[in-house]
Structure formats: C-alpha cells, structure tokens
Amino acid sequence: MDKMSFSHHISQQYNEELWGILDNVMRMGGLVEQQLGDALVALVEGDNERGELVVTSDYKVNAFEVRLDEECTHVLARRQPAASDLRLIIAVVKTITDLERIGDEAERIARMALHLLEADRRRSPMEEVAALGELVKKMLHGALDAFARMDTEQAVKVAQEDIKADSQYEAIVRNLIQHMEDNPKSVSPIMDILWSVRSLERIGDRSRNICEYVIYFVLGKDVRHTSFEQMAAEATGDRR
Amino acid sequence: MDKMSFSHHISQQYNEELWGILDNVMRMGGLVEQQLGDALVALVEGDNERGELVVTSDYKVNAFEVRLDEECTHVLARRQPAASDLRLIIAVVKTITDLERIGDEAERIARMALHLLEADRRRSPMEEVAALGELVKKMLHGALDAFARMDTEQAVKVAQEDIKADSQYEAIVRNLIQHMEDNPKSVSPIMDILWSVRSLERIGDRSRNICEYVIYFVLGKDVRHTSFEQMAAEATGDRR
Numbered sequence: 001m002d003k004m005s006f007s008h009h010i011s012q013q014y015n016e017e018l019w020g021i022l023d024n025v026m027r028m029g030g031l032v033e034q035q036l037g038d039a040l041v042a043l044v045e046g047d048n049e050r051g052e053l054v055v056t057s058d059y060k061v062n063a064f065e066v067r068l069d070e071e072c073t074h075v076l077a078r079r080q081p082a083a084s085d086l087r088l089i090i091a092v093v094k095t096i097t098d099l100e101r102i103g104d105e106a107e108r109i110a111r112m113a114l115h116l117l118e119a120d121r122r123r124s125p126m127e128e129v130a131a132l133g134e135l136v137k138k139m140l141h142g143a144l145d146a147f148a149r150m151d152t153e154q155a156v157k158v159a160q161e162d163i164k165a166d167s168q169y170e171a172i173v174r175n176l177i178q179h180m181e182d183n184p185k186s187v188s189p190i191m192d193i194l195w196s197v198r199s200l201e202r203i204g205d206r207s208r209n210i211c212e213y214v215i216y217f218v219l220g221k222d223v224r225h226t227s228f229e230q231m232a233a234e235a236t237g238d239r240r
Numbered sequence: 241m242d243k244m245s246f247s248h249h250i251s252q253q254y255n256e257e258l259w260g261i262l263d264n265v266m267r268m269g270g271l272v273e274q275q276l277g278d279a280l281v282a283l284v285e286g287d288n289e290r291g292e293l294v295v296t297s298d299y300k301v302n303a304f305e306v307r308l309d310e311e312c313t314h315v316l317a318r319r320q321p322a323a324s325d326l327r328l329i330i331a332v333v334k335t336i337t338d339l340e341r342i343g344d345e346a347e348r349i350a351r352m353a354l355h356l357l358e359a360d361r362r363r364s365p366m367e368e369v370a371a372l373g374e375l376v377k378k379m380l381h382g383a384l385d386a387f388a389r390m391d392t393e394q395a396v397k398v399a400q401e402d403i404k405a406d407s408q409y410e411a412i413v414r415n416l417i418q419h420m421e422d423n424p425k426s427v428s429p430i431m432d433i434l435w436s437v438r439s440l441e442r443i444g445d446r447s448r449n450i451c452e453y454v455i456y457f458v459l460g461k462d463v464r465h466t467s468f469e470q471m472a473a474e475a476t477g478d479r480r
Binding site: 059062063065066069070073076077080081082083086087090093094097177180181182184185187188191198222224225 | 306321
C-alpha cells in the first residue's frame, strides 16, 4: 500500500495508530506463515522438533488476535473512522480471524504429524501432499502480500489459485480412500494424513477470504459468495 | 436482553437501527438452525428432499451475512458508536461470520447425506451420530438464546457443552475407523459419515465462539483462548 494513503490525518497519533495496526497484521501474518511452514516440514519430513514447536507456539498467534482486536476497537471508539479508514479496520478485524484459524489448522497438522511413523509416510502419497502444502503456503504468502500492498489484481490471482488447491485436494482424497480400501490395516495413519490434507484445503479457503477483504477495502465491494469471474470483473472494473 | 438497554439514544432512528440489526441476527440464526435441522434429518433419516433444500437454501444465509455486515458498517460510519453499542456491533460482526460458517457446515452435511445409501446408514453408528447432532443443535440454539438475552450465565453453560460434544465426536471417529478396518469395502461411504461428524464437531466449536462474543459484549472481557474455568470465573465475576 502506498504509505501516503494513510498519512492524511491531521492527528499524527491517529496515523501512527493505523500504521501500528497494519504492522501488527503483517507480523501476525509472518508468524502464521512460519507456523504453516514448520507444520509442513513436520508432516512431510517427520521433523518432530518442528511439530512440537508449532504446537507450543500457537498461543502467540492467539495473543496477536486478541491484541489486534483491542487495537481496532480502540480506534473505532476513539477515532470514529469513516470511509476507507473504517473499511480498513473492518478488513483487519476479519483478516485476523482468518489468520488465527489458519494458525489453528497449522497446529492440527503438526499434531497429526507427531502421530505418524516413518513407515506411514513411505506408504503415503507424500509428494502430492507436499505439493498441495507448497501451493497453499504460496497462497497465504500471496494473500498477505496483496494485503500489505492493497493490490486487488494480486488478490484476484491468489483467490483463483483456490481452484487448483481444491482439485489437488480432491485427487489426494480419492487416492487415500483407495489406499485405505487396499490396506485396511493402515486406515488409522491414513486418517491422520487425510485430516492434515483437509486442513491444507481449509487454509486455501481462508487465504482466499483474505483476498476478498483486500478487494472490499480497496473498492468497497463485497465479493464474498460470488464466482471467480464476478470477483475478477469487480476488481478490474470490467462489469460486462 | 432488556430492550431498554438499547433504547437510550436521543435519536429514535439510531435505536431502531440497532434493534433492526439484532432482529436480523436472530432471523439469520433461525435460518441457520433450520438448515442444521434439515441437514440432520437428511443425514440420519435419508430424507433427500430435505438435503436438497439445504443445498439450495445456503445462498439465503450468505445474503444475511452480507446484508448484516453492511448494516453494521453503516452504523459504525454514521453513528460512531462507543462503549456498549460499539461492543454490540463488534459482537454482531463476529457472530454472523460464525453463523455463516455453520450454514456452510450444514450444507456440507447435506451434500454428504445425498451420497449415502440406505445400506450405508444401516451399517453405521447412526444413533451416536444423531445424538451428537442433537447436542450441537441444542448448543447452537442455546448460543442464540444467550445472544438474544445477552445472558452470560447461559453462555458459559452452552460453551461448556463443547467438552461433551468433543468427547462424543472422538468416540464416533474411533468407532468409524474400526469399522473401516473391518470392512475395507465400505471406506468410501464411511468417509462421508466421518466428514459429516467432523462438521458437527465444528458447529459445536462455532456455537462456543458465539457464547464468547456474548461474554465480550456484556462484560467487555475477551475470553477467547482461555480455559472453561477462566471463562466461568470471568462471567460470574469470581476471579480467584
């Protein structure tokens, strides 16, 4: 985002409050990215130390959410923001909810990873799981980047990646179900992988949500519950 | 909630706006309860007509969310609410997000229900699934009731039901995994039931979230990410 677009208040302190909030959102986002990255290493490579780290760090994500909610409430009460400032605060309140839930999903993945044995990993389609993990990690990063620069074009691009994530997810689930049918003794570990893959799919959805808030902030348009085509048309101003 | 507590503004129109928002939250909540009830009938009894109805009605839940978000933004921009009015608007913005997601989970359950055959139902622990369904339906109803009356005692009670929901959920999952190990040919339909049960568990979590917003609104305390004991202590003012 152009820093100037928020430096227009007479009150220097108000400007600083808004910038402080944005800064904290980006710090929270960075932490959540870290959590997701560590959870993926734990899942795919069996690095239990990283898995434990994710589980014991989730409280930090939660603390960011509570603190940012307080900061937003403070600005709403004291500054009575209007127009784009108000939309910014609303976009932040919604974004941090999704970030916190992405943190929860990363924690779930880490817990599942801690259950898995090396033999389970070798028998599972871990390459496909790793590819989906990389895709949603990229989506989360792209969504945070779109948020930082309030870039609607980037937001639309990232949101559209969710189609790919959904289809990769569905292919893995079909594969895992087949695997359970063929190897009934490994149902339990495969279920752990299935839950993890489900979490990855949800992280893709939530990254898409963040992109929708960016479009809402910049254009004042609510593009939730619309098709990708409608979203792209709204974002580019091309409403045929 | 005591209606008088919101009838203190000089502007009659402002009072009406706040009451209109609360009224719409309760209407949205009623619709989501209906969706969950219908999804459960579809899942447990195999009533496909109800299942279809849930799938085709989800857009109504989404429309409520978008409209209520607009109404809240309007009040924030025009009325610049402070203190309890501001907390009310924030509690509403968060509650409707959870209600919309509960609607999504109900739709997921309905879609899974449409996949199942009568034979799949007979072979599954449908009584346990139905019991969990009834419990989370009761939780959702109780959370909405706590919201309508802004009753913190009720909110704590409902939130604590989530412990029971989680333990019922875990018992069903263990049972279903055992069933898949014993009957590898029925992995696919059992997975549909597993996803549905997972959705029920998430609905319990989201009903608990709504209870936390009630406590936030009434007491100005953020009890997310705290234990049930802390939540109860905050709600009753008993902070030993």
